[in-house]
Amino acid sequence: MSPIQLLIKDLADKYGRNRENLLPIMQGVVEQENYLSEYSMVEIAREMDLPAAEVYGTATFYSFLEVKKMGRFIIRICKTISCAMKGKSQVVFAIQDMLKVNVGETTADGRFSLLETNCLGLCHKAPAMLINHEVYTDLTPERVREILSEYMAK
Amino acid sequence: MATSYQLKRADFIFKNENDWEQVLGKILSQNPQDLINELISSELKGRGGAGFPTGLKWKVAAEQPSDTKYVICNADEGEPGTFKDREILQRVPYKVLTAMVACAHVIGAREGFIYLRNEYWFLRNELEKVIDEFEYYCKEINLEFKIKVFMGSGAYICGEETALFESMEGKRGEPRNKPPYPTTWGYLGKPTVINNVETLAHTYTIFKYGAKKFYDLGVQYSRGTKLFSVSGDTPKPGIYELELGMSLQDFVYEFGDGDTKAVQVGGASGFLVPRKKFADTAIGYQGKLTGISLPTGGSMMLFNSSRSMYNVLDNYLEFFREESCGQCTPCRVGCQQLLIGIKAVKRAEKPASYLDKLLRLTETMQYTAKCGLGQSVANSFSSIVENFREEMIY
Numbered sequence: 001m002s003p004i005q006l007l008i009k010d011l012a013d014k015y016g017r018n019r020e021n022l023l024p025i026m027q028g029v030v031e032q033e034n035y036l037s038e039y040s041m042v043e044i045a046r047e048m049d050l051p052a053a054e055v056y057g058t059a060t061f062y063s064f065l066e067v068k069k070m071g072r073f074i075i076r077i078c079k080t081i082s083c084a085m086k087g088k089s090q091v092v093f094a095i096q097d098m099l100k101v102n103v104g105e106t107t108a109d110g111r112f113s114l115l116e117t118n119c120l121g122l123c124h125k126a127p128a129m130l131i132n133h134e135v136y137t138d139l140t141p142e143r144v145r146e147i148l149s150e151y152m153a154k
Numbered sequence: 155m156a157t158s159y160q161l162k163r164a165d166f167i168f169k170n171e172n173d174w175e176q177v178l179g180k181i182l183s184q185n186p187q188d189l190i191n192e193l194i195s196s197e198l199k200g201r202g203g204a205g206f207p208t209g210l211k212w213k214v215a216a217e218q219p220s221d222t223k224y225v226i227c228n229a230d231e232g233e234p235g236t237f238k239d240r241e242i243l244q245r246v247p248y249k250v251l252t253a254m255v256a257c258a259h260v261i262g263a264r265e266g267f268i269y270l271r272n273e274y275w276f277l278r279n280e281l282e283k284v285i286d287e288f289e290y291y292c293k294e295i296n297l298e299f300k301i302k303v304f305m306g307s308g309a310y311i312c313g314e315e316t317a318l319f320e321s322m323e324g325k326r327g328e329p330r331n332k333p334p335y336p337t338t339w340g341y342l343g344k345p346t347v348i349n350n351v352e353t354l355a356h357t358y359t360i361f362k363y364g365a366k367k368f369y370d371l372g373v374q375y376s377r378g379t380k381l382f383s384v385s386g387d388t389p390k391p392g393i394y395e396l397e398l399g400m401s402l403q404d405f406v407y408e409f410g411d412g413d414t415k416a417v418q419v420g421g422a423s424g425f426l427v428p429r430k431k432f433a434d435t436a437i438g439y440q441g442k443l444t445g446i447s448l449p450t451g452g453s454m455m456l457f458n459s460s461r462s463m464y465n466v467l468d469n470y471l472e473f474f475r476e477e478s479c480g481q482c483t484p485c486r487v488g489c490q491q492l493l494i495g496i497k498a499v500k501r502a503e504k505p506a507s508y509l510d511k512l513l514r515l516t517e518t519m520q521y522t523a524k525c526g527l528g529q530s531v532a533n534s535f536s537s538i539v540e541n542f543r544e545e546m547i548y
């Protein structure tokens with residue numbers, strides 16, 4: 001058994017193999033792998049006795065279930081109006097400049113992915129972003145450079 | 155005509171009361187019918203934005219003959235400009251859980267879920283600790299009720315109740331046809347009560363202090379208080395609990411920066427109110443006597459005169475285009491075409507009169523889209539285009 005097969009089996013044992021357990025299982029794989037590869041989706045389908053197309057169809061519906069390879073740290077910066085009004089673009093430029101990637105791309109070393117996302121529910125502390133599950137608010141180009149330096153050292 | 159209503163602050167939701175065990179004990183000692191009557195007489199309406207009477211919802215679910223029923227707390231707060239539910243779950247989670255246990259007692263449910271949006275993953279551990287306390291309490295008093303946190307995976311539409319059920323069932327979060335309503339056919343086809351986080355937190359106040367206390371606040375058809383998430387061009391962004399029925403003018407006096415050009419009430423799916431209409435607009439649920447009254451999930455975004463309303467609309471439409479589930483054609487294609495359309499008008503590739511065609515398209519969407527998302531695109535689109543037409547063109 002490959003490590004991913006083993007992970008999926010453990011998750012299925014933990015949550016169950018009914019259709020309503022599909023999301024928790026996919027989330028469990030994303031926690032480990034940062035994304036759902038074609039291989040893991042086929043394996044989830046096999047483990048849960050579902051058509052692979054159903055698993056793929058469900059995964060692609062949700063923005064936190066990525067189906068292409070992601071970096072170790074996924075930066076999701078809010079682009080909705082409150083954050084857009086408070087200088088989100090300058091923050092994105094600072095990140096792009098520092099990491100040398102565009103929105104939607106992953107750094108060559110596979111450490112960072114930069115994504116834009118819809119409202120994070122932190123509008124009173126805009127602009128805001130998530131790095132994996134960690135929340136960062138009141139961003140400025142300077143502050144985001146500091147935060148990323150810390151991540152680069154990790 | 156200005157309403158003479160002043161802004162009235164309140165402090166119920168976030169008041170820290172370390173007495174949930176007494177409150178819950180009192181609730182569980184009453185019979186379900188009395189609790190339902192208490193809720194109905196408080197006139198509490200759903201605080202997620204739709205405004206369905208909460209007591210009635212519990213009543214219908216309680217009357218269903220099914221053995222299996224569910225209580226679900228909708229914490230998929232995704233409306234742009236709304237952030238109150240996160241704060242409730244962070245600061246007073248026990249109020250929400252008390253309400254869930256109360257609801258389980260009333261309708262006869264043995265399982266409950268909190269559908270928490272993926273963006274709020276950081277709340278999960280703390281929340282699960284509080285849930286453990288409640289499950290321990292339930293076990294002690296021999297009440298069979300389990301609560302689980304179900305994590306969303308990033309989809310605005312899953313805040314729509316039937317899409318949320320689909321999502322919990324492991325499918326794409328595509329809304330179902332209604333009826334049947336959740337109270338008869340909800341999660342896994344069982345009768346389900348699904349309430350917004352804030353709605354549940356309000357029931358704590360009602361059960362603790364009595365319906366009258368709640369009913370005495372606010373105005374006719376819009377009883378009680380409401381949390382408002384204030385953001386945008388304001389010197390004091392944050393969450394404020396206010397009595398319903400206030401005029402938007404009073405709100406802007408309090409929260410504006412002196413140069414407020416417009417306020418978006420109810421997030422991207424709500425209405426944009428321009429300065430000249432502040433005095434005639436009240437915040438509350440629609441009623442016969444209240445005139446122009448805007449219901450809201452609590453999102454209040456202020457824009458000052460430096461903001462381009464074209465950019466605001468462009469941002470909303472991009473949001474809707476991405477978050478439309480794609481299931482029904484009016485919404486899927488409509489959102490795309492609206493965005494393409496306003497860009498074309500802005501670049502002068504289409505004449506200004508094209509905006510009227512787009513307005514007719516939003517009208518069609520309002521009538522034909524399957525769920526609230528597609529239907530409500532017309533709200534912000536028409537209120538922005540009609541009030542700031544010149545900004546759309548030049």
